[in-house]
Amino acid sequence: ALVHSPTASLCKFVLLGKRKMNRGIKSGIQRHHVRTDRDVSKGGVEEGDSVIGESLSNKTEDIAEQQILSLSTSNPSYESQWPLPSATKSKRRTRIDLAQHSEQTSHQGAAEHVHFSKLDSPLKSSSVNPSQQPNMSAPTTGSMKKHSSFPSGGQYIPKNSPERGGGVQNSRDSKRTRVNEPFDICPFRTRYPAVLKPSSQDKERLQGIQMDYSLENGQVLRSGMVLLRSYIPLSQQIDLVMRCRELGVVSGGFYQPGYKDGAKLRLHMMCLGLDWDPQTKKYGKRRHYDNSKPPNIPPNFDYLVSRALHDSQTLIKQQLSSNVEEILPCMSPNICIVNFYTTNGRLGLHQDRDESRESLLRGLPVVSFSLGDSAEFLYGDQRDVDEAERVLLKSGDVLIFGGKSRHIFHGVTSIYPNTAPTALLECTKLRPGRLNLTFRQH
Numbered sequence: 428a429l430v431h432s433p434t435a436s437l438c439k440f441v442l443l444g445k446r447k448m449n450r451g452i453k454s455g456i457q458r459h460h461v462r463t464d465r466d467v468s469k470g471g472v473e474e475g476d477s478v479i480g481e482s483l484s485n486k487t488e489d490i491a492e493q494q495i496l497s498l499s500t501s502n503p504s505y506e507s508q509w510p511l512p513s514a515t516k517s518k519r520r521t522r523i524d525l526a527q528h529s530e531q532t533s534h535q536g537a538a539e540h541v542h543f544s545k546l547d548s549p550l551k552s553s554s555v556n557p558s559q560q561p562n563m564s565a566p567t568t569g570s571m572k573k574h575s576s577f578p579s580g581g582q583y584i585p586k587n588s589p590e591r592g593g594g595v596q597n598s599r600d601s602k603r604t605r606v607n608e609p610f611d612i613c614p615f616r617t618r619y620p621a622v623l624k625p626s627s628q629d630k631e632r633l634q635g636i637q638m639d640y641s642l643e644n645g646q647v648l649r650s651g652m653v654l655l656r657s658y659i660p661l662s663q664q665i666d667l668v669m670r671c672r673e674l675g676v677v678s679g680g681f682y683q684p685g686y687k688d689g690a691k692l693r694l695h696m697m698c699l700g701l702d703w704d705p706q707t708k709k710y711g712k713r714r715h716y717d718n719s720k721p722p723n724i725p726p727n728f729d730y731l732v733s734r735a736l737h738d739s740q741t742l743i744k745q746q747l748s749s750n751v752e753e754i755l756p757c758m759s760p761n762i763c764i765v766n767f768y769t770t771n772g773r774l775g776l777h778q779d780r781d782e783s784r785e786s787l788l789r790g791l792p793v794v795s796f797s798l799g800d801s802a803e804f805l806y807g808d809q810r811d812v813d814e815a816e817r818v819l820l821k822s823g824d825v826l827i828f829g830g831k832s833r834h835i836f837h838g839v840t841s842i843y844p845n846t847a848p849t850a851l852l853e854c855t856k857l858r859p860g861r862l863n864l865t866f867r868q869h
């Protein structure tokens with residue numbers, strides 16, 4: 428039945444489209460892209476991807492070298508141009524700090540958007556070697572000992588659960604919550620959409636996968652902040668969801684980040700490239716909870732990022748004649764944080780400021796992909812929900828904030844149920860909710 432449905436024939440283009448898109452790397456966009464060893468290393472990368480990555484690496488080395496040179500001679504007044512807000516000098520407030528603060532003070536507004544429940548472990552108890560967890564600060568509580576009787580990938584929260592209403596879950600409730608299974612964003616999907624030989628009609632559709640983005644759909648929201656609506660074609664959305672599912676469903680994949688006291692954020696998270704520890708707010712080469720290397724960022728994710736940055740710069744150039752690199756610099760991501768919000772997921776207003784000092788000073792952008800259900804996204808200069816601007820982020824939208832907007836406060840106030848594209852759901856069996864990928868250069 429799958430093969431005959433229109434959605435199914437789209438499903439089978441996912442990988443084909445990806446290959447085609449990777450070939451597109453040879454186009455003009457390349458000059459903005461700096462590849463690193465990470466891109467071409469073997470681990471966690473599909474065979475096809477790594478071959479393409481390797482063939483590209485030589486060509487891009489020169490470009491990388493040029494970029495590094497231009498960086499080292501970059502304007503020394505950058506710091507005064509993009510000063511770090513004074514918070515850095517005292518306590519650094521990041522998304523987690525702010526969420527915690529909101530919860531503790533029960534401040535109206537920000538607090539409304541953050542909900543906590545008991546800490547969940549990203550680890551399968553069976554696969555954990557305690558000697559490999561020197562920094563295991565996140566997965567605390569007794570959850571490691573518990574074994575689930577739920578089928579893999581469940582984690583549905585019953586309607587009458589305290590988790591639905593927000594607030595901190597007590598220990599009795601947590602005993603009822605399944606804790607050790609990796610979180611499956613596509614619990615009813617059993618395998619990757621098949622890649623079949625395309626018919627001639629299919630080939631025509633493949634043309635649609637090429638990224639001829641009409642800049643009319645793009646909007647400069649403020650200096651350095653661009654929204655590219657409907658940027659990611661459906662075939663690529665399917666691919667992104669399936670890859671995230673594949674990477675996140677294994678031991679050490681998606682988990683619910685939290686605090687030492689057992690409270691946790693209202694989303695599931697997975698890191699690619701580098702690990703980000705929500706408790707220490709530090710990036711590391713190994714995951715803080717199991718000491719494993721996080722999976723690489725798949726090269727086609729990378730490609731989408733550089734393409735989106737390139738198109739955003741073109742959009743900015745259409746409106747301004749000044750040096751676009753100063754307004755929205757390019758970057759080559761080495762960290763991708765993947766968040767999954769169930770339909771009651773939230774993220775309080777916060778700044779992203781755990782990247783390196785140089786990255787922050789240069790205003791290297793955060794590039795964010797939205798997939799699945801739509802979300803209300805807030806942003807502004809202060810941590811003030813009432814003052815914040817609001818924008819609806821739909822599946823396939825790309826939001827970029829760099830340059831002068833790199834330090835904006837931002838957050839997700841609500842996820843709108845049943846708003847994901849039907850074809851995406853049919854192909855991927857993505858559970859209700861929203862998948863968000865944010866790319867940064869540490």
Ligand SMILES: O=C(O)CCC(=O)C(=O)O
Pocket residue numbers: 522764766774779795804837838839863865
């Ligand atoms: O989900 C989003 O759109 C925002 C995610 C975010 O701000 C973050 O991961 O830091």
Ligand SMILES: [Fe+2]
Pocket residue numbers: 522777778779837
């Ligand atoms: Fe953020």
